[in-house]
Amino acid sequence: MKEFLFTQIRIITRHRFGAFGGLVILFFGVIALLAPVLAPHDPWTSLATADGRLAILKPPSTEFLLGTTSMGRDILSQMIYATRTTVLIGLSSGLISIFIGANIGLLSGYFGGRLDEVLMRLTDIVYGLPFLPFLIVLISLFGRNIWFVIIAICCIVWRTSARVVRAQTLSIRQRQFILAAKARGAGDGRIIYRHILPNIMPLLLLYTSFNIAWSVLAEAGASFLGFSDPDNLSWGGILYNLWISGKIRVAWWWFAWPSICIILLVSALVFVSRAYEEVANPRLRQR
Amino acid sequence: MKRSPIQDSGNVRAGCDMVLEIKNLSTHYHITEGTVRAVDGVSLSVGEDQVFGLAGESGCGKSTLIRTIMRLLPGSASVTAERLSFQGQDLLSLSDKAYRENILWNEISLVPQSAMNSLNPVYRVGDQITEVIQAHWDMGRKEARSLVERLFRGVGLQPELTRSYPHQFSGGMRQRAMIAMSLALDPRLTIMDEPTTGLDVLVQERILRELKEIRQRKKNPMSILLITHDISVIAEMSDRIGIMYAGRIMEQADAIELFNEPFHPYTLGLKNAFPSIRQMDRELISIPGSPPSLIQEIPGCVFAFRCPFAMEVCREQRPPDLEVRPNHFVQCWRTDHVEEFRKRAGDKSTWQSSKSMT
Numbered sequence: 001m002k003e004f005l006f007t008q009i010r011i012i013t014r015h016r017f018g019a020f021g022g023l024v025i026l027f028f029g030v031i032a033l034l035a036p037v038l039a040p041h042d043p044w045t046s047l048a049t050a051d052g053r054l055a056i057l058k059p060p061s062t063e064f065l066l067g068t069t070s071m072g073r074d075i076l077s078q079m080i081y082a083t084r085t086t087v088l089i090g091l092s093s094g095l096i097s098i099f100i101g102a103n104i105g106l107l108s109g110y111f112g113g114r115l116d117e118v119l120m121r122l123t124d125i126v127y128g129l130p131f132l133p134f135l136i137v138l139i140s141l142f143g144r145n146i147w148f149v150i151i152a153i154c155c156i157v158w159r160t161s162a163r164v165v166r167a168q169t170l171s172i173r174q175r176q177f178i179l180a181a182k183a184r185g186a187g188d189g190r191i192i193y194r195h196i197l198p199n200i201m202p203l204l205l206l207y208t209s210f211n212i213a214w215s216v217l218a219e220a221g222a223s224f225l226g227f228s229d230p231d232n233l234s235w236g237g238i239l240y241n242l243w244i245s246g247k248i249r250v251a252w253w254w255f256a257w258p259s260i261c262i263i264l265l266v267s268a269l270v271f272v273s274r275a276y277e278e279v280a281n282p283r284l285r286q287r
Numbered sequence: 288m289k290r291s292p293i294q295d296s297g298n299v300r301a302g303c304d305m306v307l308e309i310k311n312l313s314t315h316y317h318i319t320e321g322t323v324r325a326v327d328g329v330s331l332s333v334g335e336d337q338v339f340g341l342a343g344e345s346g347c348g349k350s351t352l353i354r355t356i357m358r359l360l361p362g363s364a365s366v367t368a369e370r371l372s373f374q375g376q377d378l379l380s381l382s383d384k385a386y387r388e389n390i391l392w393n394e395i396s397l398v399p400q401s402a403m404n405s406l407n408p409v410y411r412v413g414d415q416i417t418e419v420i421q422a423h424w425d426m427g428r429k430e431a432r433s434l435v436e437r438l439f440r441g442v443g444l445q446p447e448l449t450r451s452y453p454h455q456f457s458g459g460m461r462q463r464a465m466i467a468m469s470l471a472l473d474p475r476l477t478i479m480d481e482p483t484t485g486l487d488v489l490v491q492e493r494i495l496r497e498l499k500e501i502r503q504r505k506k507n508p509m510s511i512l513l514i515t516h517d518i519s520v521i522a523e524m525s526d527r528i529g530i531m532y533a534g535r536i537m538e539q540a541d542a543i544e545l546f547n548e549p550f551h552p553y554t555l556g557l558k559n560a561f562p563s564i565r566q567m568d569r570e571l572i573s574i575p576g577s578p579p580s581l582i583q584e585i586p587g588c589v590f591a592f593r594c595p596f597a598m599e600v601c602r603e604q605r606p607p608d609l610e611v612r613p614n615h616f617v618q619c620w621r622t623d624h625v626e627e628f629r630k631r632a633g634d635k636s637t638w639q640s641s642k643s644m645t
Contacts, residue, residue, distance in 0.1 A: 175404065176399065176400075176401050176404035176405045177404060177405050177406055177407045177408075179359060179399060179405075180397075180399045180402075180405035180406075180465075181407070182359055183357050183359060183391075183392075183397045183399060184391070184392050184396075184397075184419050184422070184468075185387045185388075185391040185392050185422065185423065186422070187387075190422075194418075195407055198407075198409040198410070199407070199408065199409055201409075
């Protein structure tokens with residue numbers, strides 16, 4: 001396990017963009033973990049400047065590093081807490097969706113036949129689901145809650161990974177060493193999870209990274225439209241607050257920070273994916 | 288072609304016991320175009336501590352036969368047999384689960400075809416063998432590892448190599464690793480499917496020699512069902528030989544007898560196609576034509592279309608499995624003319640005439 005982790009770190013850091021992406025992800029991860037410690041103010045309190053007036057729409061200064069909102073709230077603190085929500089949603093929906101997608105792909109590709117037919121038609125149906133209307137329906141049924149956002153994202157994102165994993169499984173299933181494993185008496189479970197899965201691991205990590213990136217984007221889009229948990233502010237949620245305040249032409253800082261962070265995190269994830277794409281071959285690892 | 292002596296051991300059974308007995312086994316694939324009779328009424332038996340060599344061209348059903356024994360057939364296949372038994376135990380009525388737990392690899396192991404690609408590229412070679420041992424035996428990891436190292440030494444690989452990945456091995460080393468894996472659980476029968484194909488002749492020779500040595504060293508007798516299209520490998524290793532063609536065994540006999548006194552025209556033709564050390568200047572003669580499609584039912588002898596000695600009856604009725612000598616079986620209608628065949632088989636024009644007939 002330790003060896004596995006080191007290998008992953010080596011893969012990412014050998015690639016220059018991958019190393020950059022890894023650092024950015026680590027940076028946001030630390031912020032998410034330490035949010036209450038790092039945030040200088042409460043994100044929901046209206047703050048006052050030194051002269052006792054409400055700090056409404058202050059541009060970045062030494063007092064408010066990233067500026068304030070129209071309600072006089074500190075954007076830096078909001079950004080820090082929003083990072084926590086975004087990372088939580090991105091990570092959990094990314095991981096859950098790859099778990100679902102990988103298993104559906106593996107089972108479908110390995111067993112084939114009727115099971116493959118059922119699972120792949122299910123995937124086709126999910127391909128037909130538009131994300132936003134699906135989320136809107138889910139939220140109007142159950143309420144604006146962070147977990148429903150995660151569920152909605154998971155329900156959509158797994159489809160691509162399922163197809164890709166299935167295709168790869170179909171090819172590996174036919175390889176000689178799988179037949180050899182069968183001849184040794186390996187059962188279906190052992191063949192799927194011990195012989196096929198490790199062979200598609202680089203691909204899986206690539207898609208984990210993609211899925212997280214997609215989840216972050218989807219969450220940002222949904223919260224910008226107001227379909228997010230009002231108790232858990234996210235980057236998209238900050239943009240939504242800006243939009244409804246009507247100050248989008250005035251407060252460039254209010255708009256800039258969340259946008260930059262979204263772009264930064266998503267591209268960092270894509271860079272890490274790129275690093276994995278180049279190492280989709282285990283032979284390169286030992287050298 | 289020397290038989291290794293049966294080593295003294297506590298659980299050796301009587302030397303004449305049959306390890307694997309197959310009687311009238313047929314494996315048919317049902318595909319949209321019809322039924323492919325890949326194996327069509329094969330009978331053979333492998334004795335204790337015996338090497339049975341099964342020779343045949345590509346596509347003659349050798350691999351299907353192995354897959355039938357190992358239960359690796361796809362769903363489209365159906366198997367019928369009068370008898371299929373291992374050490375007297377009926378395999379036909381044995382459930383898949385019981386087969387997997389008791390017979391597979393414990394008793395019957397396999398060195399698969401293209402053994403070079405039969406190692407999982409993402410695991411260390413040693414770990415793959417350890418996995419097999421631990422899956423079938425109740426053995427600690429450390430103990431299993433040292434067993435793997437011993438096995439490696441047995442097949443001529445350094446014990447340190449257990450920690451290497453398959454891509455760091457050469458073809459010959461991978462082959463040896465696969466042989467080590469097949470020996471891991473000390474099985475009674477090892478099926479070797481083209482064990483030396485794709486290796487250069489020197490490595491081939493060395494591996495075959497080592498295989499003989501391993502068999503001599505082993506405490507318990509081990510039979511081998513050796514399957515290849517390479518007659519020289521068969522000749523070097525086997526005690527008994529079967530010649531397979533288009534899903535049937537044309538002729539089977541003890542090795543020396545089969546080479547000295549072949550009865551079947553196909554065996555005669557095969558002998559012509561291989562160089563002999565005693566007659567270096569002899570011209571090699573190939574058999575014109577190609578094996579028949581197995582998708583149509585062939586009522587007579589499957590070789591009749593290419594056989595220069597074929598008669599009406601050969602095409603119309605399937606020849607019986609005739610025991611021409613004790614333990615020497617031939618599927619041919621015209622065994623009484625064998626002297627004439629042997630004389631004419633060395634003549635190139637004989638074989639060309641068969642071409643004009645078809």
